[in-house]
Amino acid sequence: MAEKETAPRIRAMKASGKRIVCITAYDALFGRIADEAGVDVVLVGDSLGNTILGYDNTIPVSLEEMVHHTKAVRAGVHRALLVSDLPFGSYQASPEDAVRSAVALAKAGAEAVKLEGDYSEAARAIIRAGIPVMGHVGMTPQSVNRFGGHRVQGKGEGSGAVAETACALDEAGVFATVLELIPSGLAKQLTSKLSNPTIGIGAGADCDGQIQVIFDVLGMSSDVFRHAKAYVDGANALRQGIERYSHEVREGSFPDRSHSF
Numbered sequence: 001m002a003e004k005e006t007a008p009r010i011r012a013m014k015a016s017g018k019r020i021v022c023i024t025a026y027d028a029l030f031g032r033i034a035d036e037a038g039v040d041v042v043l044v045g046d047s048l049g050n051t052i053l054g055y056d057n058t059i060p061v062s063l064e065e066m067v068h069h070t071k072a073v074r075a076g077v078h079r080a081l082l083v084s085d086l087p088f089g090s091y092q093a094s095p096e097d098a099v100r101s102a103v104a105l106a107k108a109g110a111e112a113v114k115l116e117g118d119y120s121e122a123a124r125a126i127i128r129a130g131i132p133v134m135g136h137v138g139m140t141p142q143s144v145n146r147f148g149g150h151r152v153q154g155k156g157e158g159s160g161a162v163a164e165t166a167c168a169l170d171e172a173g174v175f176a177t178v179l180e181l182i183p184s185g186l187a188k189q190l191t192s193k194l195s196n197p198t199i200g201i202g203a204g205a206d207c208d209g210q211i212q213v214i215f216d217v218l219g220m221s222s223d224v225f226r227h228a229k230a231y232v233d234g235a236n237a238l239r240q241g242i243e244r245y246s247h248e249v250r251e252g253s254f255p256d257r258s259h260s261f
């Protein structure tokens with residue numbers, strides 16, 4: 001069996017040049033499938049607000065919901081590093097809040113936490129408490145209202161602010177940083193500047209690794225995003241399976257003797 005992934009091992013992958021594969025999961029079933037597929041990092045993303053809870057964005061996601069889903073994913077993930085998102089409102093007010101929230105996720109099974117934006121003091125406090133932190137800069141969805149939508153960040157003069165935040169998090173000691181929806185050129189510059197590995201989503205091919213939302217990769221999302229790629233037509237395969245089952249129940253061919261006792 002492949003070795004257990006840890007935050008220090010993921011950080012060390014930058015120097016070895018081995019690309020880091022990350023994907024989200026929100027329950028034990030998909031966590032197990034991702035783990036068995038050999039990804040390096042499984043993220044319990046607060047994107048679960050959009051993908052499975054039916055919210056418009058990630059803002060309503062609570063710490064209790066993140067704890068609940070982290071416990072579920074924990075049950076399915078054994079080898080990959082398990083990272084959980086600190087949800088909106090659980091770390092912004094103070095580093096003390098941030099530590100309390102990170103501890104709740106760690107007790108639910110997270111081996112590291114991710115926070116969005118310029119919260120290097122919070123990151124420092126969480127790391128001091130013994131929990132590794134992943135940063136997240138660029139289009140940070142918890143700030144969607146400030147950005148006025150899910151838009152590419154760091155264009156032109158905006159590149160300075162993104163770079164400053166990424167550098168502050170690097171100094172605070174994060175083990176990896178997600179770069180979301182930023183120009184590829186800026187992502188390339190940050191990848192060579194930062195001591196921790198960059199994990200891109202809509203940030204081009206020059207990052208140290210990539211992250212995707214699992215339902216985008218599996219072709220199960222209703223939206224099609226430029227930054228994503230579906231590797232299977234999951235939604236149609238599942239729909240067809242359920243249609244065939246419905247048909248066989250209605251015509252009386254399921255169950256047959258082989259499914260009966």
Ligand code: KIV
Nearest residue numbers: 024045046047178211
């Ligand atoms: O919540 C999430 O799924 C994320 C990743 C896509 C980076 O933050």
